[in-house]
Amino acid sequence: MIHRGGCHCGQVRFEAEGEIEAAVACNCSICSRKGALLWAVDAKKFHVFDAGPDMGAYAFGKRTLRHRFCRNCGIATHSEGDGFxxxxxxxxDGLDPAKIDAVEFDGRSV
Ligand SMILES: [Zn+2]
Structure with missing residues (x-):
């Protein structure tokens, strides 16, 4: 199915196709601060609607991921890796994270 979502103010909107069977709770330095629960999809199944200059990008360490966020409201919506x-x-939108199984991932050790 198609899932739609976005940041708090609505400048960054996206859609993704697939089934959310579980989410990853990563303990790395950035995920633990964000409190993000992550679901990975193939980059071809993900689309960001035109967010223009409102979408920021942050990278650190080995810079293998681009952590995207809304420059207006500050919400971190997704991170881009190599092909995912x-x-x-x-x-x-409309998703209750408490109803999704969370799988712990030791990103801090990676
Ligand atoms: Zn925003």
């Missing part, structure tokens, strides 16, 4: 996108399921 990790979506913060807390930003998906």
């Amino acid at each position: 996108v990790a979506i913060n399921i807390r930003c998906i």
Whole structure:
């Protein structure tokens, strides 16, 4: 199915296709601060509507991920990797994160 979501103010809107069977709770330095629950999809199944200059990008460490966020409201919606996108399921419209199984991932050790 198609999932739609976005940031708080609505400048960044996206849609993704697939089934959310579980979410990843990562303990790395950025995910633990954001409190993000991540669902990874193939980059071809993800689309961001034109957010223009409102969408920022942040990278650190090995810079293998581009962490995207809304420059207006500050919400971190997703991160882009090589061929995949990790979506913060807390930003998906109408989804109750408590109903999705969370799988812990030790990103801090990676
Ligand atoms: Zn926003």
